[in-house]
Amino acid sequence: MPTEETLVLVKPDGVARGLTGAILARIEAKGYALVDIRLVEADRELLEQHYAEHAGKPFYEPLLEFMQSGPSVAIRLAGNRVIEGFRSLAGTTDPTTAAPGTIRGDFGRDWGLAVQQNLVHGSDSPESAARELQIWFG
Numbered sequence: 001m002p003t004e005e006t007l008v009l010v011k012p013d014g015v016a017r018g019l020t021g022a023i024l025a026r027i028e029a030k031g032y033a034l035v036d037i038r039l040v041e042a043d044r045e046l047l048e049q050h051y052a053e054h055a056g057k058p059f060y061e062p063l064l065e066f067m068q069s070g071p072s073v074a075i076r077l078a079g080n081r082v083i084e085g086f087r088s089l090a091g092t093t094d095p096t097t098a099a100p101g102t103i104r105g106d107f108g109r110d111w112g113l114a115v116q117q118n119l120v121h122g123s124d125s126p127e128s129a130a131r132e133l134q135i136w137f138g
């Protein structure tokens with residue numbers, strides 16, 4: 001089976017809180033390979049592409065604002081079943097109920113804001129991964 005790739009983001013809250021290293025340590029300990037990594041100040045145009053599926057939802061505008069609040073770390077990550085595997089490491093979307101042992105469960109906090117600041121993003125399918133890697137890495 002060919003090695004799979006996914007797009008992982010350490011979102012602005014993760015970078016601002018100094019959690020990039022701790023998050024990368026979990027990814028590396030799991031055995032996934034860093035293929036490319038860069039610090040990105042995402043602009044609105046990039047984020048509109050990335051979050052196209054959420055356009056019109058109540059959290060969409062706050063989400064785009066949050067994602068422009070500071071740099072994100074974009075990672076091209078490779079490994080067997082890495083798409084599913086990273087989402088398992090990340091935990092579910094809501095940090096309050098994300099399982100302990102996951103990135104969101106251990107480090108994520110509900111700030112009572114209009115958008116979940118949940119530290120990381122991971123592509124949810126091979127189609128999303130291909131599309132998102134093109135957006136963030138060209």
Ligand code: RTP
Pocket residue numbers: 059063092093114115116117118120121122123124
């Ligand atoms: P991601 O795309 O970031 O890996 O997270 P996900 O699949 O778990 O969540 P998704 O449903 O795709 O939502 C994308 C991001 O939007 C924010 N969100 N806030 N206020 C809310 O209830 C809410 N719902 C979604 C989160 O930052 C989520 O990661």
Ligand code: MG
Pocket residue numbers: 124
């Ligand atoms: Mg998603």
